[in-house]
Amino acid sequence: MKQVVVHPEKCVGCMQCMTACATAHSVSLSLFSATQEKPLPKPRIHIGASLYGRGFPNRCRHCDPAPCLLACLPGAIYRKPATATVLINPDLCINCASCAMACPFGVIRYHEDNWAPPGKTVAIKCDNCISRQAVGLVPACVEMCKSGALTFEPVAEAQNRKTREITQTIWPEPVTVATGKFDGFELLQAIKKSQHNLATAC
Amino acid sequence: MNHVIIGNGIAGIQAAETIRYLDPTAFITLFAAESHPPYCRPMISLMLEGRISSDRLAIRNPHFYDDLQIRSIAGAYVTSIDVDAHAVTIDDHEPIFFDRLLIATGADPRTMKIPGHALNNIFPMRTVSHVENMLTDISTARHALVLGGGLVGFKAAYGLMRRNIPVTMLIRSEYPLSMQVDDIAGGMILDRLKANGLTVRTGIDALAFEGDSRVREAHLSDGSVLACDRVIVGKGVQPAVGFIPKDRIPVDLGVLVNTNMETGIPGIYAAGDVAECIDRVRQCPWINAIWPEAAMQGRVAGMNMAGRTVSYPGSLGRNVIRIFDLDVMTAGLINPEPDDGYQIYSRIEPRLPVYRKFVLKDNRLLGFILINRIETGGRLVSLIQRQFPLSASEMGILKTL
Ligand SMILES: Cc1cc2nc3c(=O)[nH]c(=O)nc-3n(C[C@H](O)[C@H](O)[C@H](O)COP(=O)(O)OP(=O)(O)OC[C@H]3O[C@@H](n4cnc5c(N)ncnc54)[C@H](O)[C@@H]3O)c2cc1C
Ligand code: SF4
Ligand code: SF4
Numbered sequence: 001m002k003q004v005v006v007h008p009e010k011c012v013g014c015m016q017c018m019t020a021c022a023t024a025h026s027v028s029l030s031l032f033s034a035t036q037e038k039p040l041p042k043p044r045i046h047i048g049a050s051l052y053g054r055g056f057p058n059r060c061r062h063c064d065p066a067p068c069l070l071a072c073l074p075g076a077i078y079r080k081p082a083t084a085t086v087l088i089n090p091d092l093c094i095n096c097a098s099c100a101m102a103c104p105f106g107v108i109r110y111h112e113d114n115w116a117p118p119g120k121t122v123a124i125k126c127d128n129c130i131s132r133q134a135v136g137l138v139p140a141c142v143e144m145c146k147s148g149a150l151t152f153e154p155v156a157e158a159q160n161r162k163t164r165e166i167t168q169t170i171w172p173e174p175v176t177v178a179t180g181k182f183d184g185f186e187l188l189q190a191i192k193k194s195q196h197n198l199a200t201a202c
Numbered sequence: 203m204n205h206v207i208i209g210n211g212i213a214g215i216q217a218a219e220t221i222r223y224l225d226p227t228a229f230i231t232l233f234a235a236e237s238h239p240p241y242c243r244p245m246i247s248l249m250l251e252g253r254i255s256s257d258r259l260a261i262r263n264p265h266f267y268d269d270l271q272i273r274s275i276a277g278a279y280v281t282s283i284d285v286d287a288h289a290v291t292i293d294d295h296e297p298i299f300f301d302r303l304l305i306a307t308g309a310d311p312r313t314m315k316i317p318g319h320a321l322n323n324i325f326p327m328r329t330v331s332h333v334e335n336m337l338t339d340i341s342t343a344r345h346a347l348v349l350g351g352g353l354v355g356f357k358a359a360y361g362l363m364r365r366n367i368p369v370t371m372l373i374r375s376e377y378p379l380s381m382q383v384d385d386i387a388g389g390m391i392l393d394r395l396k397a398n399g400l401t402v403r404t405g406i407d408a409l410a411f412e413g414d415s416r417v418r419e420a421h422l423s424d425g426s427v428l429a430c431d432r433v434i435v436g437k438g439v440q441p442a443v444g445f446i447p448k449d450r451i452p453v454d455l456g457v458l459v460n461t462n463m464e465t466g467i468p469g470i471y472a473a474g475d476v477a478e479c480i481d482r483v484r485q486c487p488w489i490n491a492i493w494p495e496a497a498m499q500g501r502v503a504g505m506n507m508a509g510r511t512v513s514y515p516g517s518l519g520r521n522v523i524r525i526f527d528l529d530v531m532t533a534g535l536i537n538p539e540p541d542d543g544y545q546i547y548s549r550i551e552p553r554l555p556v557y558r559k560f561v562l563k564d565n566r567l568l569g570f571i572l573i574n575r576i577e578t579g580g581r582l583v584s585l586i587q588r589q590f591p592l593s594a595s596e597m598g599i600l601k602t603l
Binding site for chain 1: 242244245248253254261493494497498520521522524529531533576577578579580581583584602
């Protein structure tokens, strides 16, 4: 099953995904008209500062088990196994913010939304663009991201690719370890060098 | 394997579900003193507020017990446990035998044994029936008195105010929610409640109630008399341990459990408001009587009962409350003893208003208070639960939050 995979080291902090997300969750589905809508459509992906001193695309991880789902008092949060998506039912939500206290990533916001009953403040977070997926589109944030920080692919594939990429940076070509009394030193050099490469590649 | 669970609160229900998930053939019997199907206890205050009706309280579908093949015995109050015979008894009933027992009986509201305490219209607030009783002829209420400024007293007062009923709240400390917040946050909460019409009297208590059959007035410790036609007693709760043989099963305030939620007797477990386990930040036995802990403890107990050894790192007190337009989130240690090596960082922006307080020791986060802008507070909860020293960038989060 395809999932949105975040590659924080590639994020340039342009925040285009936020605009795309808000538009994808508007009534009109067009950026220009969306800005005129009431309630104003808001993004479900948030760019925060990362360890790399750049942007970090922060969105719901659709955890399993999901801390927010376990904490929700009225049982408004549920899982849709077909798309591995954790969703919030706006009719049941009582805006208690128990989920804010439970989510270790801080990705839930509370506001009115055109998917919720009019005038009601509810918990809002990423829904994996299931309505776009239903018509064969990829999630809006992925479609918009031009730097490759967001991809839509099976998680196992992304993991394998990442492992290959890392292996490549460590041993771009077969390493000849010199024999002799400086063996350990050579090996240490090789490791240091690859660590340096890795750090500068990110 | 024959499992018996006492109590169908969230702890008991989570345990039953977990056992069934891990062992499709286990025999599960669940005793419930309340005859209501499993419901969300914290939401009864929304019923008082008038925001929801009782049919919105259910936390499982009506066929839940049948679907999971759980024998549920509703309206049955377990009166004793025979530790040697591995059996529980209910009045006038054959003993029921168990291989594994879970005590998930929650807590009972503390009562006030003062003159007139048995008059009509004096209510505790713990169960859906309590709130249903409060709501009969609520439209005739003229003045309500709430005793206690803890979470339940506060929620009762808030619910009544939302119904435009004048409320007086008596609290012993200087501000409400004194277990959850510090004086600064408490002051902000108090101001907000007063601005919305609540009368708060601090350092004072009721000594007696008077009335014919219904309560009419309360006599207070400062000698004054207060007219009231409804009283809600929010004097805290006590773990429901009355039926437990304390000479056999070690009980402090609650039933003492180890990290597997097992009591001093192998095969007998406890979870939820009734259980006393290690507090993560205090590192001593403690009861954090909150919903998410009861849920998690029930799951852990269920796993261990079903034979999967899982340990529980201890409980963490935490709360999130919305008070009119003020949002409050707190967790862990927020009022530590002074001079004990704690690092305290706080910040207040009175105009917004925003307030932050972080309590650390050796760079480990032990507790926090957030007033407003609480959306990402869950990150702080996970930092407390992790208990590693915070890195420089994580310290940075505290400053920008
Ligand atoms: C008004 C109110 C508001 C609250 N708000 C919040 C909140 O906002 N956030 C939060 O985290 N927590 C809140 N709480 C606390 C929360 O409800 C409890 O922590 C939680 O319900 C505990 O669950 P439990 O399963 O341990 O016990 P309980 O829910 O108390 O369930 C125990 C059950 O066992 C039954 N029982 C007891 N003795 C026996 C016996 N001998 N035999 C058979 N059955 C027995 C009881 O009748 C009861 O039904 C609130 C509580 C109240 C009352
Ligand atoms: S909202 Fe937070 S806790 Fe819930 S599934 Fe998403 S990331 Fe996980
Ligand atoms: S705010 Fe809504 S979704 Fe979040 S825990 Fe409360 S009811 Fe559930």
